[in-house]
Amino acid sequence: MTSIDTERFRDALLEERKRVEHALATLREEHPGSLDEEVEGVAATNDSHLAETATATLGREIDYTLGENSGEVLAQIDAALTRIEDGTYGTCTNCGSEIPSGRLEATPWASLCIECKRIAEGR
Numbered sequence: 566m567t568s569i570d571t572e573r574f575r576d577a578l579l580e581e582r583k584r585v586e587h588a589l590a591t592l593r594e595e596h597p598g599s600l601d602e603e604v605e606g607v608a609a610t611n612d613s614h615l616a617e618t619a620t621a622t623l624g625r626e627i628d629y630t631l632g633e634n635s636g637e638v639l640a641q642i643d644a645a646l647t648r649i650e651d652g653t654y655g656t657c658t659n660c661g662s663e664i665p666s667g668r669l670e671a672t673p674w675a676s677l678c679i680e681c682k683r684i685a686e687g688r
């Protein structure tokens with residue numbers, strides 16, 4: 566068992582979960598169409614404004630990246646909440662070491678200790 570204040574981290578996780586879900590919902594609302602349709606539409610009505618097409622594409626790519634990351638963060642938040650229920654929150658899912666509370670403060674859904682995270686990222 567760890568001495569981590571899981572109640573506090575649970576609150577932080579639930580708060581972050583709400584924020585990410587809202588961000589995802591906003592992304593879907595703002596961009597219901599596909600990227601191809603939007604770019605073709607801009608190109609067809611605005612042949613001489615290639616810069617605008619590029620901007621539309623760039624903006625969409627950034628939004629997609631955000632959306633993907635949000636989905637991933639959401640999954641990690643859910644996994645962290647499950648670990649709180651299991652009583653394994655705050656321990657590395659790879660090696661079982663305690664995750665430093667400073668790391669949990671920064672990333673409440675962290676599932677790996679700093680050492681395993683570094684290995685996982687290939688650094």
Ligand SMILES: [Zn+2]
Pocket residue numbers: 657658659660661662677678679680681682
């Ligand atoms: Zn570890």
